[in-house]
Amino acid sequence: MGGQQKPLDLTPYKVPTHVAIIMDGNGRWAKQRHLPRQAGHRAGAENIRRIINACVEFNIKILTIYAFSTENWGRPEREVRALMKIISRVIDQELDELHAQGVCLHHLGSMTGVDPSLQERVRRALELTKNNDRLILNVAFNYGGRAEILHAVRQILADGISPDELTEELFSSYLFTRGLPDPDLVIRTSGELRISNFLIWQAAYAEYYPTPTYWPDFGREDLYEAIVAYNQRERRFGLVPEPVS
16 A cells, blocks of 8 residues: 555544454455455455554554454365465564564464464464553454353363352453453454354453455554444443433
């Protein structure tokens, strides 16, 4: 992309602290252009950089992206291999720049079944960026919301926590997102209206924003529009406002 970007004023708006994105539509984006699905995944991976830049510009503190779900292993083997190569390439090509930009990488999910060389890349990325504080980037990779909850329950049982001790706060401390605030805004690209096993505990009171735009085309201005829409919502967290007398 060349040229100067259009100024976008967020001064009148409250910027969500934590934005989570279900990056959907890579395959359909490619199909529209008569390209193989892998081309769509490559375009989607390249778009992550654009959205990270926008989050830094808009002063969003935490971005969580759904990169690869536990269910995605069921896709054709060739597509899974291609996705793994793309993820490896993104780490190799983007890590130094992310570190220079102050991005702190977190991994949400399991490393079970992941190629050892990719596991090592992920570990290296987490270690290099662990002290950065400009933007926390949670990458949900080999992640599923139900699997995360089961993992937390197993750890709680292993630690001998009694039922009387268990609270929502304690349970949250066993999740992959421990220590982080829950998402304020969950964006899903491509027009689908489902959560697809994503942050099902953490996003209980998040605002959801579906957009028909496919992920590779979802840019800075689209994120701005999502923030504007978020500001038009009334977040009640299950409560109702006091009547005005």
